[in-house]
Amino acid sequence: MRFVFTPPADQATGLLTLPWSVPLEDWRDDRLVEIRQRGISRHVVRFVYDDGTLYALKELSERLARREYRVLRSLAVKGVPAVEVVGITVDLQQSGRSQPDADAILVTRFLSYATTYRAVFSHPRGIQPVDGLLDALVELLARLHLSGFFWGDCSLSNTLFRHDAGTLEAYLVDAETSEEHPTLSDGQRDFDVELAVERIFGELLDLQAGERLPADVDPLEIAEELRSRYDSLWQELTREEILRPEEQRYRIAERLRRLNKLGFDADEIELIGTPEGNKLRLRTRVAESGHFARQLFLRTGIDAGENQARRLLNDIASFRAYLEQKEGRPFSEVVAANRWLEEIYDPVIAAIPDDLRDRLPPAEIFHEVLEHRWYMSEVAGRDVGTTAAARSYLEQVLPAAPEPLEDNEPAEDSLPLEDSEPVEDNEAVEDNELPEDSQPPEDSELLEDNELLEDSPTTEDSEPLEEPTVG
16 A cells, blocks of 8 residues: 655654555544534545544545545645645555445545534524525635636535634535636536536435425525526626726726625736727636735734634724723734733633633634624613623523534444444544554555656645723
């Protein structure tokens, strides 16, 4: 057998001691963990927690594994939201495996704080599930198409979602049917959307049969809504328009602002003279992600999603204005950010009960505290302050948040998953130490990524909280 992992390869050394010569469904290892909210998968998928990192392992054919490996690497380079691929194991013995051609295992890193579409319907957390899921999925599909990727298997089941300050962000999970092209034709895009509509219709029917879908939701109507939302977004991203010379400057700026707000950018702007005026033609690309997240991290060291970061930066700005008004002197951004951390953010996070800390990312919890403060203030007719809002939120709201996908226990007796439902290709876990005497199999070798590309065949296919904040 051979291991092929993305550089730096030393991150994969702990995985070498897993029982690769045994079919994945028959593995017995202390590092195997069970996952909540198991979904349906065509392949055997299991989860391993090693050296502080959770991995998803999927058993499939070497041809599909190599293909998905390359696609996920390309998606990462182009900044399209997807799970992070770690590597593949190839040249496995096929005897006893669930599928005759399952001679490889794809390894991806678990997407932390991720949730499934079923969990969103069960625990919407202030989001309209249908709107939130459709908008996130449509944006992901448009990003893929602009980057030249045909998904081929777009569905809610093949997507994981993260809460991001009252919205959802979608991440591609399964890429084994995906193809990368310089650009996609209209026919390729339409076919991809058609496949998505069919699959989502089936998934919603499944939810309806299980009485997990609101009674007023029509599965067919919602599935068709995905097509109309995609068409509207694509039209906004790519449409051409005629501009009069005297208005073209502000109209172009307005168009670019709308693109930026949607998370996209203009790669090229072209003005073509016509008798009616100048025709504006934009070549749109996926915008460089994480502007606000990087800005927040540089100022505070807080790791947050883009919408979370925008909300927290706004709260810092409000707190800065409060400080300047209270003390009658200007404050620099650095000083204000540090005061905000010390007096506002850190006390809220420190007040989270230990048994609730893994329910949501800290930045999302703080965002929800700000939302809760607004609602409480509306009811009270005055600003109730962060202290009261945080206490109320931690007592009444956060305990109702769904538990994380991971189970705190290792797989029972590390038994095979014969009698359990297959699971989605990416979820979460708990810690087990790697035995000190564990050694990689004698017949294995660890390869860097370049070697994979060289030898692989080409395929087409208390009062802890302070009061003042104005966020």
